[in-house]
Amino acid sequence: MLVIVFIRLIDIAEWTFRSSKSQFVSGKVGIVRFSAGSIVTALGWASFCVLFIEDLIMVEYATTVMIISSIAGGSPTVLAASRNLSIIFSTLLMIPLSTVSLLATEQYQNYLGLLGFVFYTIMVASSLKVSSFTREALRVKNQNIQLRNEVANKGNLVSTVNVELENATTKLNDINQDLELEVKKRTEKIFQLSNVDSLTGLKNRKAFTAQLDVLIEKAVSNGSPVALLFIDLDGFKKINDTMGHQIGDRTLIEVANRLAAFSDLERTGRWGGDEFLVALPYSDQTTAMSIASAMMTSVAQPIHVSGNELYLTASIGIALAPVHSLNAEDLIQLADLTMCEQKQSAQRKPRIFSTELKSKIEASQMILEGLQHALERKELYLCYQPIQCAKENTSWAFEALLRWNFNGKFIGPDVFIPLAEKSGLIKEIGTWVLNRACMDAKHWQFNQTAAVSVNVSVIQLMDDGFIRTLDNILRSSGLPPERLHLEITESTFVDNEKKIRAQLEQIQNRNIHVSIDDFGTGYSSLSQLQTLPVNYVKIDKAFVDNIEGKGEAIIRATLFIARELHCKTVAEGVETKEQAMALSAMGVDFLQGYYFAKPMKNEDLIVWQNPISSFSD
Ligand code: C2E
Ligand code: MG
Ligand code: MG
Numbered sequence: 001m002l003v004i005v006f007i008r009l010i011d012i013a014e015w016t017f018r019s020s021k022s023q024f025v026s027g028k029v030g031i032v033r034f035s036a037g038s039i040v041t042a043l044g045w046a047s048f049c050v051l052f053i054e055d056l057i058m059v060e061y062a063t064t065v066m067i068i069s070s071i072a073g074g075s076p077t078v079l080a081a082s083r084n085l086s087i088i089f090s091t092l093l094m095i096p097l098s099t100v101s102l103l104a105t106e107q108y109q110n111y112l113g114l115l116g117f118v119f120y121t122i123m124v125a126s127s128l129k130v131s132s133f134t135r136e137a138l139r140v141k142n143q144n145i146q147l148r149n150e151v152a153n154k155g156n157l158v159s160t161v162n163v164e165l166e167n168a169t170t171k172l173n174d175i176n177q178d179l180e181l182e183v184k185k186r187t188e189k190i191f192q193l194s195n196v197d198s199l200t201g202l203k204n205r206k207a208f209t210a211q212l213d214v215l216i217e218k219a220v221s222n223g224s225p226v227a228l229l230f231i232d233l234d235g236f237k238k239i240n241d242t243m244g245h246q247i248g249d250r251t252l253i254e255v256a257n258r259l260a261a262f263s264d265l266e267r268t269g270r271w272g273g274d275e276f277l278v279a280l281p282y283s284d285q286t287t288a289m290s291i292a293s294a295m296m297t298s299v300a301q302p303i304h305v306s307g308n309e310l311y312l313t314a315s316i317g318i319a320l321a322p323v324h325s326l327n328a329e330d331l332i333q334l335a336d337l338t339m340c341e342q343k344q345s346a347q348r349k350p351r352i353f354s355t356e357l358k359s360k361i362e363a364s365q366m367i368l369e370g371l372q373h374a375l376e377r378k379e380l381y382l383c384y385q386p387i388q389c390a391k392e393n394t395s396w397a398f399e400a401l402l403r404w405n406f407n408g409k410f411i412g413p414d415v416f417i418p419l420a421e422k423s424g425l426i427k428e429i430g431t432w433v434l435n436r437a438c439m440d441a442k443h444w445q446f447n448q449t450a451a452v453s454v455n456v457s458v459i460q461l462m463d464d465g466f467i468r469t470l471d472n473i474l475r476s477s478g479l480p481p482e483r484l485h486l487e488i489t490e491s492t493f494v495d496n497e498k499k500i501r502a503q504l505e506q507i508q509n510r511n512i513h514v515s516i517d518d519f520g521t522g523y524s525s526l527s528q529l530q531t532l533p534v535n536y537v538k539i540d541k542a543f544v545d546n547i548e549g550k551g552e553a554i555i556r557a558t559l560f561i562a563r564e565l566h567c568k569t570v571a572e573g574v575e576t577k578e579q580a581m582a583l584s585a586m587g588v589d590f591l592q593g594y595y596f597a598k599p600m601k602n603e604d605l606i607v608w609q610n611p612i613s614s615f616s617d
Contacts (some may be wrong), residue, residue: 044094208269227288541573
């Protein structure tokens with residue numbers, strides 16, 4: 001038994017050592033080794049009982065029973081982890097001892113043998129119970145370990161994920177920062193695109209209007225006015241047309257810089273084309289006027305672009321907030337209208353919006369509204385003024401002049417024609433005039449050869465549908481084309497010369513004659529006149545009025561030019577016999593004016609008799 005115990009101690013020591021060194025030891029091998037040790041121990045005791053119990057004296061027998069019972073008593077607890085081993089161990093210890101004791105000769109041994117069986121039964125029962133407890137406890141323990149491991153694993157996973165999350169967050173922050181930077185850059189770019197005029201770098205319409213609203217608000221709160229200057233260049237179009245857009249663009253940039261020097265970029269804007277806006281905070285009328293005058297002088301200084309020396313002038317209209325308006329858009333409109341007034345006037349100095357101008361604008365608006373319904377309300381009608389042949393004093397043509405009876409008040413064409421041109425109404429009105437004039441002329445029984453001379457606005461002439469309209473009217477009225485003359489004002493030839501020439505050629509192809517009206521008042525260059533297909537030149541009334549003075553030289557010069565260009569001449573505004581005689585003597589072909597007749601209605605014209613028998617004597 002000592003040998004067995006010794007071997008088992010070595011076995012346990014080796015087992016513990018290897019386990020402590022965390023070398024791999026299979027659990028199953030350990031169980032087999034431990035079970036084998038236990039069974040061999042039990043077999044040792046069983047053999048001892050079977051072989052020697054007969055020869056034992058009472059003390060030895062009692063000691064043996066005590067030792068075996070004690071070992072067996074401890075086995076349900078010690079071997080509780082394995083129910084089978086515990087039962088086998090108890091069986092091997094108790095059954096041989098109890099059986100041998102029961103079969104022994106001594107009666108006390110028989111009793112102890114019997115008690116041995118009872119003890120064995122209790123042992124087995126408690127083995128079953130204890131082992132089931134222990135197994136459950138082990139199962140729970142293992143489960144716990146497993147759970148702890150799982151929790152530990154999950155914990156590791158969570159920390160790995162956390163680290164990854166932290167990395168991702170850092171990355172995201174970096175990306176966000178880049179993105180914010182990009183968004184900022186793009187926002188700035190969008191701001192530039194939507195608020196800044198790409199050519200000049202000044203504020204565009206939208207941005208300037210918004211800025212002006214802010215300045216007006218400030219002006220109201222601090223009680224000092226803000227002046228708005230509307231600047232329009234005179235003659236810029238000519239630079240653009242004759243020198244090309246590149247030079248035009250560089251000229252605009254130079255002008256923009258000159259204007260910005262009087263305020264700053266924030267308060268300077270480009271309204272479009274050659275129109276600029278400058279806002280001047282803390283400026284009353286006097287300050288605004290002197291700054292605007294200085295601007296005019298600055299713009300008038302020579303501009304050097306690509307080796308060219310260019311000269312420009314500017315027209316400036318001024319409106320002030322809060323006196324004239326509290327709204328940026330209104331203020332701009334008022335300054336614009338004031339600028340237009342300034343441009344039309346001969347004075348070369350800035351103009352400030354005034355109440356008179358306001359009533360003028362309101363009156364224009366009223367007239368324009370009335371004009372929109374003038375045709376349908378049949379308020380428009382034509383008058384005809386004879387144009388006499390200078391030599392024979394016979395009626396060569398009759399000029400159709402438009403009249404408007406607006407609510408019983410006569411409004412002159414000088415007032416409403418420019419408004420009709422600006423609003424585009426001229427196309428509709430002009431078509432009506434052409435149609436009416438051709439219809440009337442067709443029915444002039446008193447003179448079947450005289451032409452009707454119709455004033456045509458350049459806006460009508462430039463319209464792509466004009467030639468078609470002309471054809472339609474000639475067809476429907478039945479008037480021969482050679483009995484229709486068109487009068488086009490000289491000043492309008494300046495712009496769009498190419499298109500005008502093309503249209504005039506088409507008109508000439510139809511045998512319709514063309515007059516240049518108000519010759520000498522506009523800006524036509526002689527070279528332009530040379531190339532334009534026209535038949536007559538109408539000398540303006542201003543020169544006829546002044547025939548005793550410088551007018552004569554101008555008329556003679558005009559007659560010379562007209563002759564060179566193979567054009568005939570008409571003198572307008574002939575009011576006296578002397579004028580008629582002088583003009584006729586100079587060689588003017590046709591005469592028109594109050595001396596012969598004032599413009600009259602068609603029904604009066606039919607019965608009109610020329611009161612002048614002769615003026616040549
Ligand atoms: P215009 O074509 O130069 O017409 C001549 C203007 O001088 C007419 O004024 C006529 O009444 C006026 N007049 C003629 N003889 C005399 C005179 O001896 N003394 C004075 N003081 N004036 C004289 P009106 O009818 O007021 O027309 C003004 C302008 O309006 C015209 O100038 C023409 O440019 C324009 N206009 C008239 N009717 C039409 C039209 O149907 N269409 C277009 N587009 N313009 C028209
Ligand atoms: Mg005319
Ligand atoms: Mg005229």
